[in-house]
Amino acid sequence: MSTTTAVKPMTEHSAEEIERVKNWINSEEYKEKNFAREALVVNPAHACQPLGAQMVAHGFEGSLPFIHGSQGCASYFRSTFSRHFREPACATSDAMTEDGAVFGGQNNLFEGLENAYALYKPKVIPVFTTCMPEVIGDDLTAFIRNAKIKGHIPEELPTPYANTPSFNGTHIHGYDSMLKAMLEYLTEGHKKEGADNGKLNLIPGFDGNTGNLREYKRYFDAMGIDYTVLADISDVFDSVCDGTYRMYSGGTPLDAAADSINAKATISLMKYSTLNCMKWLEQNYSGKNNILPLPMGIRKTDEFLMALSEMFDKPIPAELKAERGRAVDAMTDAHQYIHGKKFAVAGDPDYLLGIVSFLLEMGAVPYHILCSRSNKKFKKEMEALLATSPLYGAQGTVYVNKDLWHMRSLCMTDPVDGIIGDTHCKWVARDAKIPLFRIGFPIMDRVNLHRTPVIGYNGAVSLLTGIVNKFLDTVDETCEDQWFEMMR
Amino acid sequence: MADTIKKIDGITTEATEELIEETLAAYPEKARKKRAPHLGANEPTSATCAVKSNKKVVPGVMSQRGCAYAGAKGVVWGPIRDMVHVSHGPVGCGVYSWGTRRNLMEGIPGVTSFPLDFTSDFQEKDIVYGGDKKLEVLLREADELFPLNKGLSVLSECPVGLIGDDINAVTKKMEAELGKFVVPCNCEGFRGVSQSLGHHISNDSIRDHVIGKREFSEPAGPYDVALIGDYNIGGDVWAAKPILEEIGLNVKSVWTGDGEIEKIAATYQVKLNLIHCYRSMNYMCKVMEEKWGIPWLEYNFFGPTKIEKSLRDIAELFDDTIKANVEKVIEKYRLQMQEVIDEYRPRLEGKTAMLFVGGLRPRHTIGAYEDLGIQITGAGYEFAHQDDYDRTSPEMAKGTIIYDDASEFELEKFVEKMKPDLVGSGIKEKYVFQKAGIPFRQMHSWDYSGPYHGYEGFRIFARDIDMAINSPTWSLVKAPF
Numbered sequence: 013m014s015t016t017t018a019v020k021p022m023t024e025h026s027a028e029e030i031e032r033v034k035n036w037i038n039s040e041e042y043k044e045k046n047f048a049r050e051a052l053v054v055n056p057a058h059a060c061q062p063l064g065a066q067m068v069a070h071g072f073e074g075s076l077p078f079i080h081g082s083q084g085c086a087s088y089f090r091s092t093f094s095r096h097f098r099e100p101a102c103a104t105s106d107a108m109t110e111d112g113a114v115f116g117g118q119n120n121l122f123e124g125l126e127n128a129y130a131l132y133k134p135k136v137i138p139v140f141t142t143c144m145p146e147v148i149g150d151d152l153t154a155f156i157r158n159a160k161i162k163g164h165i166p167e168e169l170p171t172p173y174a175n176t177p178s179f180n181g182t183h184i185h186g187y188d189s190m191l192k193a194m195l196e197y198l199t200e201g202h203k204k205e206g207a208d209n210g211k212l213n214l215i216p217g218f219d220g221n222t223g224n225l226r227e228y229k230r231y232f233d234a235m236g237i238d239y240t241v242l243a244d245i246s247d248v249f250d251s252v253c254d255g256t257y258r259m260y261s262g263g264t265p266l267d268a269a270a271d272s273i274n275a276k277a278t279i280s281l282m283k284y285s286t287l288n289c290m291k292w293l294e295q296n297y298s299g300k301n302n303i304l305p306l307p308m309g310i311r312k313t314d315e316f317l318m319a320l321s322e323m324f325d326k327p328i329p330a331e332l333k334a335e336r337g338r339a340v341d342a343m344t345d346a347h348q349y350i351h352g353k354k355f356a357v358a359g360d361p362d363y364l365l366g367i368v369s370f371l372l373e374m375g376a377v378p379y380h381i382l383c384s385r386s387n388k389k390f391k392k393e394m395e396a397l398l399a400t401s402p403l404y405g406a407q408g409t410v411y412v413n414k415d416l417w418h419m420r421s422l423c424m425t426d427p428v429d430g431i432i433g434d435t436h437c438k439w440v441a442r443d444a445k446i447p448l449f450r451i452g453f454p455i456m457d458r459v460n461l462h463r464t465p466v467i468g469y470n471g472a473v474s475l476l477t478g479i480v481n482k483f484l485d486t487v488d489e490t491c492e493d494q495w496f497e498m499m500r
Numbered sequence: 501m502a503d504t505i506k507k508i509d510g511i512t513t514e515a516t517e518e519l520i521e522e523t524l525a526a527y528p529e530k531a532r533k534k535r536a537p538h539l540g541a542n543e544p545t546s547a548t549c550a551v552k553s554n555k556k557v558v559p560g561v562m563s564q565r566g567c568a569y570a571g572a573k574g575v576v577w578g579p580i581r582d583m584v585h586v587s588h589g590p591v592g593c594g595v596y597s598w599g600t601r602r603n604l605m606e607g608i609p610g611v612t613s614f615p616l617d618f619t620s621d622f623q624e625k626d627i628v629y630g631g632d633k634k635l636e637v638l639l640r641e642a643d644e645l646f647p648l649n650k651g652l653s654v655l656s657e658c659p660v661g662l663i664g665d666d667i668n669a670v671t672k673k674m675e676a677e678l679g680k681f682v683v684p685c686n687c688e689g690f691r692g693v694s695q696s697l698g699h700h701i702s703n704d705s706i707r708d709h710v711i712g713k714r715e716f717s718e719p720a721g722p723y724d725v726a727l728i729g730d731y732n733i734g735g736d737v738w739a740a741k742p743i744l745e746e747i748g749l750n751v752k753s754v755w756t757g758d759g760e761i762e763k764i765a766a767t768y769q770v771k772l773n774l775i776h777c778y779r780s781m782n783y784m785c786k787v788m789e790e791k792w793g794i795p796w797l798e799y800n801f802f803g804p805t806k807i808e809k810s811l812r813d814i815a816e817l818f819d820d821t822i823k824a825n826v827e828k829v830i831e832k833y834r835l836q837m838q839e840v841i842d843e844y845r846p847r848l849e850g851k852t853a854m855l856f857v858g859g860l861r862p863r864h865t866i867g868a869y870e871d872l873g874i875q876i877t878g879a880g881y882e883f884a885h886q887d888d889y890d891r892t893s894p895e896m897a898k899g900t901i902i903y904d905d906a907s908e909f910e911l912e913k914f915v916e917k918m919k920p921d922l923v924g925s926g927i928k929e930k931y932v933f934q935k936a937g938i939p940f941r942q943m944h945s946w947d948y949s950g951p952y953h954g955y956e957g958f959r960i961f962a963r964d965i966d967m968a969i970n971s972p973t974w975s976l977v978k979a980p981f
Contacts, residue, residue: 019715022762023680025612025648033648034611046645051638053591053621054645060592082658082689083557084567088596090928095600100931102908107557109690113662124560127531131561131909143590144658144690147627178590179622179659255937255977257912385591417616436598439609439616456600 038443043421047414054417057358057384057436060178061186063089064218064285065140066103068190071243072198073263074135076128077103080121080152080173081142096220096454097249097462102259104128108144117145118155125156125171126164132259135266136198137165139173140190146177170266172197182385184285184360187218191243192289198266199273199296208276208299212239212324215289217282217306217362220453222250223465228281231317231468235326240268240275250463275299277323281306281316281467282362284390307467308366308475309373310340316468332469339469342476343374349480351375354407356423356440358382358416358433359452361390365397367432367451368408370472372401380422382411416440430479447482451475505544506897508852508875513899516541520901523913527561534558538904542896549889553881553904556693561907564856564928565882567689569593571698573655575780576706577685579603579731580759581613582650584642586620588635588667589657593689594619602945603731604738605758612648627659632670639674639682651681651761653705661688671709681761683709694883694905696859699780706764707787714765716752723750723818724770728785728796729777729860732757734950739957740801744774747811747825749818755781768792772817774799776953779859779881779888801953803868803961804837833955841871844962847970849873851921854914856906856929857943859884863892865924865943868952868961877918880906882926908932922969937977939968 036042062079066089069077079086086105093101106124108117121139128137139152152173160167174193176186212232216225225246232239247262272278277300278293280286286303294301300323307316314336317328354377357367361383368378381394391412398405411418416436423431423444431441434452441448455461465471484500520539524532537552557563566574569587574597577585587594598617607613620631620638639652652674654667668684675682685705687698725744730737737757744751752770753763767773773785773796785796797817799810808830815826851874855862862879869876879896880903881888889902896902901914908929915923915933923933924943933940941947941964949964951957 019713022714022717022766023650024717030608030612030648034608037610037645042645049641049645051620051634052641052645053619055598055617056591056595056619056621058591059595060590063592078560082567083563083565084570084689084695085592087564087566087570087928088592091600091926092596094927094931098931100935101928102562102932104560104562104908106559107563109556109693113690120559123530123558126528127558127560128562129560130528130531131526131907142658143622144662147659147662177624178592179627180624182591251935253935253937253977254979257932257936420610436595443610 038424040425043425046418046421053415055436055439056415057382057433058182058360059092060183061176061181061189062140062142062178063092064183064186064188065138065174065176065190066093066101067218067245068187068194068243069103069138069140070101070248071245071263072136072138072194072269073265074260075263076132076134076137078124078128078137078139079103079105079142080117080139080150081105081108081144083107085142092454093249095456097222098459099249099251100257100259101249102132104132113144113148116148117150118158121155122159122162122164125159129165129169134260136170136172138190138194139171140176140186141174143178146175146179170197184218184282187285188288191215191286192292195242195269195272195289196292198269202270203273203296203298209271209274210238211271211275212237212320213272213275213278214239214241215243215278215280215282215286216241217280217285218360218453219282220455221462221466222246223463224467224471227465227468227470231320231332234329234332235320235324237320237324237326240264240272242269242272273297277302279304279319284361284386305369306362306366309370309472310336310343310469311373312366312369313468313472335469339473342473346476346480347375349483350476352377353430353483354379354428356380356382356419356428356431358384358419358431358437361386363452365394366467368394368397370475372397372404374476375404377404378408379428380411380419380426381408382414382416382419382422384413384415386412388412420444429483447486449475449479449482508877508897508900511877511897511899513541513543516899516901519914519917523910526909531558531561535561535907535910539910540902542893542898542900542902544894544896544898546893548886549893549902551889551902551904553889554693554696554883554885555905557905558907561909563905563907564926565694565905567695568687568691568698568701569655569657569689570597571695571780571883572685572687572702573597574601575695575731576699576702576756577653577655579605579756580653580761580764581605581607581615583681583761584614584618584646584649584652586618586638586642586652586654587657588620588631588654589622589659591619591621593657601731602733602948602950603757604735605732610646614646614649618642622659627663630663630665631660632665632667635667635670636674639670639678643678649680651683652678653683653685655685656688658689661686661691681710681765696779696883696885700783703781703783703787706784710761710765711788712765712768714762716763716766716769720769721750722771723748723822724752725749725772725774726753726755726767726770727751728755728773728775729781730754730757730953731777733944734946734952736951736953736957739951739954740776743801743807743811743829743954746829747815748822755784768794770794772797774814776801777860778891779884800864800867801957802865803871803958804833804955805871806864806867807955807958837955837958840959840962844966845873847966851875851969852877852918853922853924854878854918854920855943856880856882856903856911856923856925858882859888861943863888863895866895868958869965871958872962872965874922874965876900877920878903878914880904922965937974939971939974941965941968
């Protein structure tokens, strides 16, 4: 017990004091104090590594994500995916507790792998870590090898594993590490010298939008390109409801993953969530490896399709060109409603680059651009993108390693017309009385947004439609009677 | 114990035991032995429920449990509205538990209430060099930027306890410096077997650092009570508290839904503690009983039958004024509740449901389902203890299935065989069953609806259960081709 202190009366704050603080937190003075924070993080817009690892682990045929560490982490990751996708997210953990902290988690891993394999009959068990075994220094390499030697799981069961400490990087780095581990494991011994298999590998990156993945596939089909999407969560997290629950639905087929090392080309569409994986690919995959920007907006979609066309020597079909034309038609038709509007944008690096690129094409102004954990390299790349548009980009400021409470100060002191980001941004939007356009992960408070693509030509149209119509709704809902009119 | 032993057509002890055997057969031997004692057919007349509980999760089976941190942050501390709750450690825990429990609160966010995610976002260097210094700076920054907070809690995540940080020393120093509550809670996720230890560690923190340190501004009165173990999920407190006030009681503090830390600290001055979530807070009731002689009473505000019984039980502890008020209140709402039952019961009569929730709701909600004509064929808890199961057994029919810390595999098997018309459980389970065409309601979060407590809550509960079971969307599941 702590030392006994005298009993104190209740603390009362006067209405005036509350009013003062309420105004103060919106002030320049507060912003300065807020930006001077050194230790406290408030409302971060990023999660931890194992979450990203789990997304990859879900994306392969018959795959059961396995978390080495505390059980609570597994429940948090599963809940997060289920809230976003409104889908099951089956993953298990070896439930380390105090004795695991003292003796290491090898016995938990043995028992966990044996039980998971017996009950759920997975074709592959990707293993990744929470911070607990990372702090105590568990040796996954040895533990998993021993589990096979001791017969807890069959020798031939694929068990790729990645170290994904939560105190380092974010969910996108966990994605990177797990994907690299999966591909290293699944492709081992499958490399064929000489001829490639003629296929394209697509790495979508940490993307909570299954509609995007389906859209990529439609492009490949339209162009007649044979492809493998690596870590394909489209049928995992957008599965059918037909009266039969299938624990393993979709995912990259394991034989296709194994053969991916022989592809003609590999494209990653998220540089920052695949850095290490792409480095490894460069050294080990025989085909051409390309990192392209997330194809949001017209120009980046053009770039994507032209790169495909060049790599596979296939023309971009007329139907896609027509799609482009219709998208541009929609954009020119609607430009007047978004031109010059200022936006705050928060999210993962690759998504931010895509969103900003789209806004610049529309003549909108990406104004406060915030990535709650990234680096100087990203900041420079974003600044270079802004610099391509002196009229609309020059006004933007890029903030890295700042959180959504910083974003609140920015939006209260230097207002914008809208904010783009995941559900967590809704607090800023409410305080600043501006609409939130939900893009990114997680989206926990609206339905079905993950099914509508935001990439490609159609994605540009749906983004534009959502943004502009919301602005118009606001005008209709809030204008005074004399300004209420039939047409907009 | 219930007056009569309940029976459900088609449910027998033998069939249930057979189902359990079949399910266990899939486990490797060691896991089978561990899981077997946690599953059983209900025997309502037995003095203690035979199902074992509060044991370690069996690795790899896909338990639905969370951790001690989840129990501390999500359940006990998070709902206290006027405190800054710091998730101390890596970024994830705070992010995943930010706004995901629906413990609603009054106040001005960021000014007088703090439904935000405060974290120290540990980096590698914090693991290597320790996070105590950072914590000290952080607490000072938080107090400066959120000056109207009435206290700060520090909730440890896994690494903090592993690297030997001493948050207790830091919070002690900072409490003296800031002149308000700065409470340590050593709730690292690896401690214990479930959320339950997180509740207990939080109770300990309140016992050691909070209770007894404030006093109410107003003089004590004979009808002063505290509402313990209502977390205001979907506004539950706002539906429960008015009933207690209507019968003449004076609700001085709520633990912890829409709670205020200083009122919690002064709770030792009340005359009676009324506890709803027995699992998470019975320990604190016992502490206040021992130290300050405050009696406590369990009550149940789910569905009119249990509400009426609870109100009369409460009245027994007070004078004739309260007793008369209770009868008036019961009379006032009975007609309204009958209207709800008349509307929904014909559509729900004879349906069955299976429940798997935290530590209280499976047993506490049975009466509300029964008010609507729904029978419960299976019930279990993520993190309950023996005393919870003992309280559950008499509420359940003979031979129904009881499952403790059920794995995904078990839940699927049990539901497949028992074919309930509704499953009530959590977000992780929801879509598994909905894909199979089985109606489902989230019973931790009220599926983004609520409140479900009190008279007002029953009306919403009835509507929600009806819409889940009778939604026309279920008829579309099978394609005609």
